[in-house]
Amino acid sequence: MKDYLRSKYFVKSFFALIVFAQASLLAQPAIQWDKTIGGPVDSYLFSSQLTADGGYILGGYGRFGTSYNKTDPGVGKVDFWIVKLAADGKKEWDHAYGGPADDLLVSVQQTPDGGYILGGMSNSDAGGDKSENNNSGSNEGYRQNDYWVV
Numbered sequence: 001m002k003d004y005l006r007s008k009y010f011v012k013s014f015f016a017l018i019v020f021a022q023a024s025l026l027a028q029p030a031i032q033w034d035k036t037i038g039g040p041v042d043s044y045l046f047s048s049q050l051t052a053d054g055g056y057i058l059g060g061y062g063r064f065g066t067s068y069n070k071t072d073p074g075v076g077k078v079d080f081w082i083v084k085l086a087a088d089g090k091k092e093w094d095h096a097y098g099g100p101a102d103d104l105l106v107s108v109q110q111t112p113d114g115g116y117i118l119g120g121m122s123n124s125d126a127g128g129d130k131s132e133n134n135n136s137g138s139n140e141g142y143r144q145n146d147y148w149v150v
Contacts, residue, residue, distance in 0.1 A: 033089040039063065039070030043081065046120075047107045054087040057116060059108030062096065072096040075128030080105035080118055080150065097150050099124025101134075101143060122148035 037043065041063040048058050062081040066073045070081065072095050079098030082105070086092055097103070097118065105120040123143035125133040129150070136144030 035085070035089045035091075037069045037083055037091070039081065040065035040067040043070070046105060047109075049108065049110060051084070051110050052114065055092065056085040056087075057108055057110060058083040058085065059105045059118060061104045061120070070094060070096070074098050076100045076103060076124055078102040078104060079128075080120060080148075082108055082116065082118065097129045098122075099130030100127040101125070103130070103148060104145075118150040120148055121145035124148075 037045075037058065039062040043060065043062045045058055045060040047060065048056055051057050059080070059082045061078050062070055062074070063078055064074050064076065069083065069091060072081075074081070074096035076098040079096040080103050081094065081096045083094040084092040097105075099122060101122070101124040103120065103122040103124055105118055107119045109117050111117055122130065123134055123136070123145050124130050130148065134143065135146050
């Protein structure tokens with residue numbers, strides 16, 4: 001009798017697992033679109049947000065130069081790089097912000113007025129898009145990072 005109950009319990013459990021697995025597979029959302037975005041060397045994405053117009057703002061950093069999706073060469077070795085996509089994934093625009101050295105964007109957010117606030121770290125002095133010098137100076141020949149907000 002115990003073997004019968006065990007096998008009956010096993011069959012019911014196995015059936016429930018199959019039904020759950022099928023329901024889970026059916027619940028997976030379909031990919032609406034996908035896109036590869038990059039510049040001439042390294043491109044790093046650190047922030048993305050749905051925008052008020054149904055599109056997306058992407059933020060990270062990229063190296064100096066243009067090619068592929070990067071149309072703004074920037075100023076320094078590494079610059080903040082933001083890309084605006086439409087709801088269907090098509091690129092609307094991109095822009096690089098930076099000073100003469102390394103500027104690494106970590107976060108981009110849309111502001112209530114429809115603009116954007118960018119935040120990250122920088123070891124650039126004034127120049128290019130940057131109006132103030134680096135405050136942290138250098139340590140053993142290596143430039144230290146400050147916050148940079150645009």
